[in-house]
Amino acid sequence: MSGAVIAARGAAPGQVQSLVRALHVLRAVAAAPDGLILRDVARGVGLPVSTAHRLLTTLESERFVRANPDTGAWTVGPEAFAVGQGFVRARDIAALARPRLRALMQRWSETASLYVEAEGGLVCVAQVESRQMMRAVARIGAVVGLHCTAAGKALLAALPAPERAAALATLDYPAHTARTLQDRAALAQALAETRARGWALDDEELVEGVRCAAAAILDHEGRPLAALSVSGPVGRVTPATLETLGAAVAATAAELSREMGWRGAAG
Structure with missing residues (x-):
């Protein structure tokens, strides 16, 4: 039944049909604890056996699925697990951060948010x-x-x-306001200031009339896992309050970093 639903849905306008089919195949394999043989995969997603096999071997080459040489059953591979772990990390850090977000909002009466990197940008989680x-x-x-x-x-x-320099070289710099940083040199200078200060500033660079202070949450290896931010209207988030606000955000991010296993120096 589920296979018929998947097959009937197909690719929506603007989607790549082969990718949609491959994701349907991956979903079908992941739903079977003991794996699926080729014939059952094809039947489950409503595709010809030859098409299902082509999609499976492509997924196998990228380590998203693997075939048991003895039984012929297809199961999820290590890359599928790695992608899933990315979601788990985001979910776990969000649950861990929520009481801190609430505390920051209550202290400053401004919106507190948690962001993770995705698709070369940021997603609020x-x-x-x-x-x-x-x-x-x-x-x-x-x-x-x-x-x-x-x-x-x-x-x-x-x-x-080295990773920071590579990222700056590949970023696009579209302008959102008159204050948006629009080139690599300007952003590099801002990042140097961020590292020296211990927290980052958005001074009406995304939305006019809004300021924001943020700090990175590090994982057990000291790599950035997420970022904690507090943002509000410029009439309340003033230059006079930014230093104290930024320090509070940085201290909260450091607490979360320690809970994620980081034992190094902050900043």
Whole structure:
């Protein structure tokens, strides 16, 4: 039954049919604890056996599935596990961060958010909104740029120098406001300031009238896992309050880094 549903759905406009079919195949294999032989995979996704086999061997070449040489059953491979772990890490850090987000919002009366890197940008995965009438809000799941956000700068600044340089070389720098950093040199300078200060600043660079302070959360190896941010209208998040706000965000991010296993120096 599920195979008929999958087959009937096909690829929506704008989608790549072969990719959609491959994902259906991967989903079918993942749903079978003992694996599936080729014939059952094809039947489950409503495809010819030859097409299913071609998709399986392509997925196998990228280590997303593997075939048991004795039984012929296909099961998920290590790359599928690695991709799934990426989601688990994001989910776990979001659950861990939520009480801290709430505490930051209550202390500062501004929106506190958690971002992770995805698709060369940032995705907001958790947020506690300010109760103020005028407040900054990011849509959960929306992708925003690295160059124009405090969270993006925090993540970039926490990368090892060679990776940071490579990232800056490949980023696009679209302007969102008159204050958006629009070239590699300007962003590199901002990242140097971020590292020296211990927290990153978005000074009306993504949205006019909104300022944001952010700091990176590190994993057990000291690599940036996520970024914690507090954002609000410039009338309340003023230059006079930024230093204290940024330090509070950095201290909270350091606490979360320690909970994720990081034992090195902060910053």
